[in-house]
Amino acid sequence: MEQEQRPQATSPHVLIFPVPAQGHVNSMLKLAELLALAGLKITFLNSQHNHERLICHTDIRSRFIKYPGFEFETITDGLPVDHPRVGDRIMEIFDAMELRTKPILREMLVKMKPPVDCIIGDGILGFIVDVANELGIPIFQFRTISACCIWAYFSIPDMIQAGELPIKGFEFETIWDGLPRDHPRSGFSAAMEMLEGLELRTKPIFRDMLVKIKPPVDCIIGDGLLGFIVDVADELGIPILQFRTIGASCIWSYFFIPDMIQAGELPIKGQ
Structure with missing residues (x-):
């Protein structure tokens, strides 16, 4: 030592x-x-x-x-x-x-x-x-x-033993994100460009995919940030749920912002 x-x-x-x-x-x-x-x-x-x-x-x-x-x-x-x-x-x-x-x-x-x-x-x-x-x-x-x-990690062996994993009927599909292959995809500005690329170029591909997919899709769970998914789902008459991937504490903060403004705690004084 x-x-x-x-x-x-x-x-x-x-x-x-x-x-x-x-x-x-x-x-x-x-x-x-x-x-x-x-x-x-x-x-x-x-x-x-x-x-x-x-x-x-x-x-x-x-x-x-x-x-x-x-x-x-x-x-x-x-x-x-x-x-x-x-x-x-x-x-x-x-x-x-x-x-x-x-x-x-x-x-x-x-x-x-x-x-x-x-x-x-x-x-x-x-x-x-x-x-x-x-x-x-x-x-x-x-x-x-x-x-x-952590709970999910510890539950995996039990889920495999119970036959719940691997999930039956699960499959991956891929779609273009609207950006060139060598385009940066990290950082705030690149993320904003990706959202624009998804809206302009991925949206029509996504619509065509949903029209052709077999068996037909009964429901879509889309990321809450991707508004174009809602547009396509509404156009094709497919029910959609928007799922926000932020943490519970972040959601809690969003809901409390109006109360904090009303109480005079926002905007923060001196900032």
Whole structure:
């Protein structure tokens, strides 16, 4: 064990290290705040790239300054500053972190004062476990997915045993998204272009597909963002349900906006 030995401090020192992606960081920040409220010393280790974005676009400093035992540290995600970190390039982060972030993390833990008593690492970053085991530091792997997703994972063996999986009568069909093959499909502007492409070029193909499909479609469940699906369904007389894929908390926020405006809580004063 290379980490320095010391008497047990009043407040254990916990290092929290999320995957450098928005959903993972947000979940880990909530966990970090709960532990800080309990009086633990927390070091939140974030990628330099993501931490700069948090500083620029959130209230991260004022939110955590009230916890005296809380501090942020940054580490490289292993990619060049100008390297894309969205869409199909996101997986490149994992290779880069394994190669470049891992040795830096090990050196950081060896030198950190006070020494780290425990690590809470993102459940999909395996190299954190390797480093923790090498240095003899206890580690928890924290999965940032939702409770319903975890429940689904644990239910899969039972569903297979009960014959409910694979789903009978299920099949995939594909359709053009209206963009050239080499056109970017990540980022906000590209997403907006995709919606335009779907409206202009996918809509007539979708209509033709529904007319020809056998057996005929009895009902459509369409994404709530795709209005052209409603137009086609209404034209062909097919019942349609629009399904919003946002989280329950987001839906809850939408429904409360009128009440918050009426109560004078929106727009936020001073913003």
